[in-house]
Amino acid sequence: MVHLYEQEGENGVHRLRGMFAYALWDRERQTLLLVRDRLGIKPLYYTVRAGRPEGEGGVVFASELPALLAACPPPALRPAALAQYLTLLYVPGPGTVFEDVQQLLPGELLKIVNGKIETRRYFRPEQSLTRRSSLDATDAPTPFLDLLFETVRAHLVSDVPLGLLLSGGLDSGAILAMMRRATNGSIRTFTIGYEAHADRSYNELDAARVLARHFGTEHTEERLRPDAVKLLPRIVASMGEPFADSSAIPTYLVSEVARRSVTVALSGIGGDELFGGYPRYLGIRAAARYARAPETLRAWVATHLASKLPEGDGSRNQIGRLKRFLSDGHRSLSEQYVRWISSLPPEWGASAFTPEWLAQAGPLATSDEYRSVFTRWPSEDPADRAMGLDLQTYLPDDLLRMGDRLSMAHSLELRVPFCDHELLSFALALPASTRLAGGTLKGFMRKALRGLLPSTILNRAKYGFRVPLARWLREDLREMVHDLLSDETVRRRGYVRPEYVRWLVHEHETGARNFADQIYALLVLELWQRQLDQAVL
Structure with missing residues (x-):
């Protein structure tokens, strides 16, 4: 250096x-x-x-x-x-x-x-768009696989034990295929799942097992019954700042499991943002088509139809996605997308926060800033713009931050081949229409990996690294919620109106609405503030 x-x-x-x-x-x-x-x-x-x-x-x-x-x-x-x-x-x-x-x-x-x-x-990721490739979904798989192999091989250099955090998805599966291509030796893989019957729809154990057997890995899987009450304070302390993506819970747990055997672990973080893995990318394209309908019709659907749909809180929550899509269909594409990735609509600010705190915080401008990033991304394809926004915000500020902190909490070094800038440049040189070939999430990747991954994995819907948060907040974490978010505590902090918190908790616990993200965010914030108060004192 x-x-x-x-x-x-x-x-x-x-x-x-x-x-x-x-x-x-x-x-x-x-x-x-x-x-x-x-x-x-x-x-x-x-x-x-x-x-x-x-x-x-x-x-x-x-x-x-x-x-x-x-x-x-x-x-x-x-x-x-x-x-x-x-x-x-x-x-x-x-x-x-x-x-x-x-x-x-x-x-x-x-x-x-x-x-x-x-x-x-x-470096700015949009620089790669000036080199838009003439390759299409037919021509690009070979150079993609060559580059992915070279990238993964570089990430395998290590003088300490190394493994892979294996889900049942395309990203970690693709990395595993390249690891096997690079070595005939032992490969260690790690997966966690949930023991409770009510939580098994969130498991990826079966899919991960298919990949492990296909590539002959030394596979470790653990069925866990997490004690969320004990886990949360440790996770909050490890993050060191307010952070309420509930994927932190399985990230912390799988890092703990992997560290018992290895010092370095590869992860598939970044594949969704590069190659179009989130349903919202197809959603924003559908929204562009829906925008051709008369605005009065879209506004009527939002007011009279979407409001009658249930929230849903399952592992994939298709009904919840449809509700969001129809509720926001009368808005601009940039506003729709930012609302989809936000847990708190801007118009809720006045009812959620205290006037005194709002006066200090100023306008809730995050929505405007993100809409500007979406609009400025140099592409007319809304899916391109959505991926561009996520690359600059959600990937570094959520996923990579979480992966780094929670792996290092166990002294585990996390490596992320999909976040190699050469691979990023290749991905962004492909238009969204290629990355979403056939109108399918990761359509290009699925085609490129055909013959390398089992068909059950290639055809499997995306699950994501989720936890049954909605149920936990109603059951396992219920006492903690009522303790940490009591009227007295909320009033003392002075950020949020106590009546707003009471409404959130009541609506969620009765099953009327799914406010898991909002309640979890307040819970984490209070835990973090208590830890900060102790550190300062």
């Missing part, structure tokens, strides 16, 4: 590949560089201290918020960030939950020279 900097200066970062976050001090030029990898696999937080008691300024940086806070006076909470968190279930970069504490964006470089701070993006 030092030699590369001596030869090429700060532009040497373009020669790096993979995951990294580094600081480099050039004593001769009195220059400090902070750099984060292109897709945001590794985090990097910093705060600039304009003055300290001894009269000096400085910058403090760390790969985790708790480490940074240990070196600084306790910063104030940022009200706007809490609004973002309750809307998205995470705090998006470049801000954090704290005032004056920032995080570098993916592909960003920060330079401090003689106290002057400059930041610049050395």
